[in-house]
Amino acid sequence: MFTVLFMRKIYLFLLFILTVFVLKSQTSDIIPSTFAVANASVADNKYYSAFQNPASGATLNGTQVGIQYENKYIINALAKKSIYFSTSTSLINIGIAATYSGYELHNELLTGISISKNFSNIFQLGVQYNYYSVYLAEANKRFASFLPQIGIIVSVSPAVKIGFSTFNPGQQKIQLKYSNKQIPTIFSLGTNWNVSENLDFLFQTDKNISGNYRVAGGFEYEVKEFLSLKIGAYQAEYLIPTVGIGLKLKTFDFYLNTELHPILGLTTFAAIKYTISKD
Amino acid sequence: MQLKIRIISLFLVIYSIGSAQNASQTAEEIINDIFEQYTAEAEETIDYESFYNDLISLTENQLNLNLTTREELEKLAFLSDMQIENLVAYLYKNTKFNTIYELQLVDGFDMTDVRRMLPFVKIGESNDLQDKIYLNEVLKYGKKEAIFRVDKSIEKKKGYTKTVDSQGFSSSPYYGSPIYNSLKLNFNFKNRISLGTTMEKDAGEQFWGGKHKGYDFYSFYFQANNVLKLKTLVAGNYRASFGQGLVFNSGFGSSKSSYTLNVVSRDNGLKKFSSTDETNYFKGIGGTFKIGKSEISLFYSNKKIDADTIDEKFNSFYRTGLHRTESEFAKKHTITMQTIGMHTTTNLGLARLGFTAAHTILSDTLAPEIAPYNLNFYSGIRQTSAGSDYRVRLGTLNVFGETAFSNNKGFATINGILFSPTSTASIVTLWRYYSPKYDTFYANAFSESTRTNNETGMYIGSEIRPFRNWKLSAYVDSYRFPWLKYGVNAPSTGQDYLLQADFNPKRNLSMNCRIRYEQKQQNSNIIPIRTIENYAKSSIRYQLVFSNGNFSTKNLVELNFTDSAFTSPKVGFAAYQDLSFEFEKVPLSIDLRCMLFDAKNYENRFYLYEKDILYAFSIPTFYGVGMRYYFNLKYDLNKNISLWFKIAQTMYGDARKTISSGNEEIQGNKKTDIRFMFLYRL
Numbered sequence: 001m002f003t004v005l006f007m008r009k010i011y012l013f014l015l016f017i018l019t020v021f022v023l024k025s026q027t028s029d030i031i032p033s034t035f036a037v038a039n040a041s042v043a044d045n046k047y048y049s050a051f052q053n054p055a056s057g058a059t060l061n062g063t064q065v066g067i068q069y070e071n072k073y074i075i076n077a078l079a080k081k082s083i084y085f086s087t088s089t090s091l092i093n094i095g096i097a098a099t100y101s102g103y104e105l106h107n108e109l110l111t112g113i114s115i116s117k118n119f120s121n122i123f124q125l126g127v128q129y130n131y132y133s134v135y136l137a138e139a140n141k142r143f144a145s146f147l148p149q150i151g152i153i154v155s156v157s158p159a160v161k162i163g164f165s166t167f168n169p170g171q172q173k174i175q176l177k178y179s180n181k182q183i184p185t186i187f188s189l190g191t192n193w194n195v196s197e198n199l200d201f202l203f204q205t206d207k208n209i210s211g212n213y214r215v216a217g218g219f220e221y222e223v224k225e226f227l228s229l230k231i232g233a234y235q236a237e238y239l240i241p242t243v244g245i246g247l248k249l250k251t252f253d254f255y256l257n258t259e260l261h262p263i264l265g266l267t268t269f270a271a272i273k274y275t276i277s278k279d
Numbered sequence: 280m281q282l283k284i285r286i287i288s289l290f291l292v293i294y295s296i297g298s299a300q301n302a303s304q305t306a307e308e309i310i311n312d313i314f315e316q317y318t319a320e321a322e323e324t325i326d327y328e329s330f331y332n333d334l335i336s337l338t339e340n341q342l343n344l345n346l347t348t349r350e351e352l353e354k355l356a357f358l359s360d361m362q363i364e365n366l367v368a369y370l371y372k373n374t375k376f377n378t379i380y381e382l383q384l385v386d387g388f389d390m391t392d393v394r395r396m397l398p399f400v401k402i403g404e405s406n407d408l409q410d411k412i413y414l415n416e417v418l419k420y421g422k423k424e425a426i427f428r429v430d431k432s433i434e435k436k437k438g439y440t441k442t443v444d445s446q447g448f449s450s451s452p453y454y455g456s457p458i459y460n461s462l463k464l465n466f467n468f469k470n471r472i473s474l475g476t477t478m479e480k481d482a483g484e485q486f487w488g489g490k491h492k493g494y495d496f497y498s499f500y501f502q503a504n505n506v507l508k509l510k511t512l513v514a515g516n517y518r519a520s521f522g523q524g525l526v527f528n529s530g531f532g533s534s535k536s537s538y539t540l541n542v543v544s545r546d547n548g549l550k551k552f553s554s555t556d557e558t559n560y561f562k563g564i565g566g567t568f569k570i571g572k573s574e575i576s577l578f579y580s581n582k583k584i585d586a587d588t589i590d591e592k593f594n595s596f597y598r599t600g601l602h603r604t605e606s607e608f609a610k611k612h613t614i615t616m617q618t619i620g621m622h623t624t625t626n627l628g629l630a631r632l633g634f635t636a637a638h639t640i641l642s643d644t645l646a647p648e649i650a651p652y653n654l655n656f657y658s659g660i661r662q663t664s665a666g667s668d669y670r671v672r673l674g675t676l677n678v679f680g681e682t683a684f685s686n687n688k689g690f691a692t693i694n695g696i697l698f699s700p701t702s703t704a705s706i707v708t709l710w711r712y713y714s715p716k717y718d719t720f721y722a723n724a725f726s727e728s729t730r731t732n733n734e735t736g737m738y739i740g741s742e743i744r745p746f747r748n749w750k751l752s753a754y755v756d757s758y759r760f761p762w763l764k765y766g767v768n769a770p771s772t773g774q775d776y777l778l779q780a781d782f783n784p785k786r787n788l789s790m791n792c793r794i795r796y797e798q799k800q801q802n803s804n805i806i807p808i809r810t811i812e813n814y815a816k817s818s819i820r821y822q823l824v825f826s827n828g829n830f831s832t833k834n835l836v837e838l839n840f841t842d843s844a845f846t847s848p849k850v851g852f853a854a855y856q857d858l859s860f861e862f863e864k865v866p867l868s869i870d871l872r873c874m875l876f877d878a879k880n881y882e883n884r885f886y887l888y889e890k891d892i893l894y895a896f897s898i899p900t901f902y903g904v905g906m907r908y909y910f911n912l913k914y915d916l917n918k919n920i921s922l923w924f925k926i927a928q929t930m931y932g933d934a935r936k937t938i939s940s941g942n943e944e945i946q947g948n949k950k951t952d953i954r955f956m957f958l959y960r961l
Contacts, residue, residue: 122827125858150873152858154832156788156825162834164856166873169906171930171948185906185932187875189834189854207852207875209904209932 030110030132030183031167032082032099033070033269035255037218038232038242040204043163043192045124045153047273048086050097051112053151053165053188054126057095058116062278063087068255068271073264077103088279092117095128105137112149123154132183134174143174147183159194163204171209185209190216198222202232218242230257238262244269251275306338306398307893313357313395314896315888317536327896328554329518329530330356334399339422340470341401344382345375353547357395359540359742360677361699362387376402386702389744391783412471412506421468424960426894430459430482433951438483438603438942452942453603455485461555462494463894474501474515479555483603483942495602498560502551510574511567516552516560519578519721520544521622522668523681523693525731526635528723529559535727537779537793539740539752540707542725543679543695548622549576557600558584561618576622583612591643604942615642618721629672635683636665639720652763655715655733657687664719666691675699681724689717691731693724703745709738715762727773733762750781769811771800790823805845812844816882833857841882851883852876853901857890866915873908876901879933892923892956905931905948923956 034041034049041049041056048057048064065085072078084097095114102108109132116126128151133144151165167186174181190204203217218232230244244257253273260266310331333354342351347370352363365386376382379402382393438453459482465475478494485491499515506512520530523544529552533544548567552560565578585600586593587610597610617640624633639662647656666683680694695709709725715733722731725738736758743751756775763769779793796817803812818839825832835855842848855874862868870890878884884902890911891897901907909927916922931938931948938945 119830122830123832123858152832152856154825156823162823162825162832164834164873166906169873169908169930171906171932187854187873187906189836189856207854207877209875209906210934213852 030108032068032080035271037202037220037230037244038216038234040190040202040216040218042165042188042190042204043153043161044202048084048095050082050084050095051110053163054114054128054149055116055124055151055153057086057093057114058118058124058126060086060093061088063276064273065276066271066273068269070269072267073261074266106135108134121155123152126151134181139176145172145174145183147172161192164189182210306335309395309398310334316538318898326554326556326559328894329552331894332553336467336470337399341399343403344400345402353545355399357538359705360543360697361540361705364672364677378402387699417468417472421466424465424958426463427957428461430952430954431457433953434945434947434949436942437944453483454488454490455483455603457482465553471504473551475553477553477555481601490608496557496600500551500553508568509566510569511549513549513551514564516562517565518550518552519561519620520547521635522633522666524724525681525683525691525693525722526637526664526666527620527721529561529721533725535754535756535775537752539754540697540705540742542707542709542738542740543697544724549578558598573623573625578620580618582616584614584616585610585612586614588613588643592646593643594646594648631670633668637721638663652765655718655762657718662686662720685717685719687716690714691717704743706741711736727758733760735759735761748783752779753777766802767800767811768802771811773799787826793820803845814843816841829861829863831859837885839883849880849883851878851885853885853887868913870911875906877904878902879904892925892954893958903931903935904933905929919960921958925954927952
């Protein structure tokens, strides 16, 4: 009882602070979405969220491989195809991921390898090293850059986690002949509140250093052991509602998330995860 | 029955705190936390070294709670007057403490206060301060330390860029190298005898060359306590603080902070000065004698100060201590400032009365530029000021104040009442009036502006503990500047409000939320409208600190808003994630921070504390859009040698091409600083 009351107090504080932000959009074109509701995965360590928070893979046991497809506004050229692999060892956990989007004249590839460690379930720390390359037809050339990423998830109580991650903190950019192509530098701070045994509340704010803010939140409810539902929203230039569903069938997990932009339309995200082995 | 309750309470207290010991902060962390609370809203540089030295020396020579005095307890800056009063009253009623944890039975003390006190107090029977001193003991048991520090900025500043003149000679605006270096040698024997020397060279100052040889700043200090008939003897560089600071306060002045009750200046008397601060000290000799119920302090200072002199006149003191360029070098030590001061205080049981006087002679005439706002600033060659202070304690009521005059017909008075109706609530009221003509060299009393003059105001602060683990602190300060100020071309008014809620649900988890609102008046930027306008700044800050064993994290989110009559509202945002880890098997501790700030306008700038190496305390200013991260490392090579290293980088994301201006200008959008410190302790 005390824990629940205490968690509420923490959340009242956090919600009060975070919801008064100026709510505008951020653009993080190159980063693929995750399974988490409203993409609020920074404090969520249930899944390995490639390119979101490298610490997210620290508590996972066994070896997993997955693919995901994100069809942004039903425009093929914007679709992101991703693949990832994660495995745990006695010392550290390792994740490898790659995502591709674009078309013949302009395409982007982001690959990364992460190392994460769980410190006595008190906190998880992860670092990821990414290689980003982009092909630009006008230069008839592929440009590339290395981008570090660092993240942490702290369990401030058994029910509450706080997560922080930063993508491209060094503000690397692609140097073109007459201009630069910006690669987003993103800071994310959020929480994951395990309200009850089968209900999680996720809340997150992101800031692109040369863009604006994004605030996201939502609930993930485990209806049955094999079925989970997700509902939430994020505030960009517009308030965008998101819903999702997750299915667990022995060694396979399926996820389907959708969101509706009031002008640009529907985005769907589908993922399949296969657990090769469990420790 | 009362004894039983006391025993049971004591048991509960020991149980609750005993388990907290493992997670207790180090003295260094506690001092940093306290200083951060004090200075969180400060926009001026405050001498951290002196503050740190005062408290850290208490960890090596802890106060014996059973034999302590009010005066000794006042050294613990984080205790309010009411807490000190309650502690003294508790000792009077109960004779002595059986255990240190009994402190929580004292009214007004909670677990946080007790934890903070732990490194600085002890329970014992004898008082080292009364023991006779033998030279062989001093030499054998005295603690010696040597501290060597080096700082450097990685990026080249404009001031170091060499240019070649028509005759083929190359030179740069700064004479010296971009390396900052200081060396300190300290000796301390049980807080009875201390002496040491400090040497410093700022970045850009020449260490060895045509203009200068050796360090730019040298200082020496000596202090002896309770030796012969003297309560205190100081020589070399020292500080002097008396009463409420209207005549003398070269120490840490009382100011507005989230310690809303701590607005009463602590009468610190004469104290050694070992800091690298190059301006705020006296240089000479002084002593405090005890005669019956009275104490008399006499001191003399003769020091060189910096100013731009022309025809034996100067218009202001040059206080940066930087001598990097030809023009800065020309200001070095151009004025001699002689000061003679005295203070006497008499204890009359419930009341204490004091009198302070100062007379200063300058070698040249101070003649401020003629401008309306500084019409009342002091000008002349000799200045005399004198004041009388008092403090009366009547149970839970504490009345205090000081009134002072200066020879140019200046007048200042500050008076307050601190009242604690219950053990869970305290309130302080402070009224001040500093006339525009009261402009003295060493005054540093409670005020809104940095100068103790041209101000009148009323401050009300309170602290309430409404529920277990909760503390609410609030203040309201309403003030008026009867004459013009720099940047304000008319008499003006202002209000300042603060509300802070602290919540400590568990021993390893604490959080606070602070809301501050300030409204002032300033010149309008709209031309030709020559008027002053209201300017408001508000901020909201949430901070969460979590620790578990040797690991701790801290999150901070802050938003601020500015608004004025002729401009649109502006918003600033900053957030950071801190991570600290202390290794178990290796004597190594690390601190990491990653921070984001988005304050496109200077008005929305942030002052955010960051961890640093020993004796350094950073509250950098942030505006623009960017990020900052640092890595701080401490390694104890053995029991005698410790090493510190820090690297910090600020990286702007707002497409700026340069950082800073003038000789400090850096090309690019990155600024990287490294610091290294070596400590040898014997």
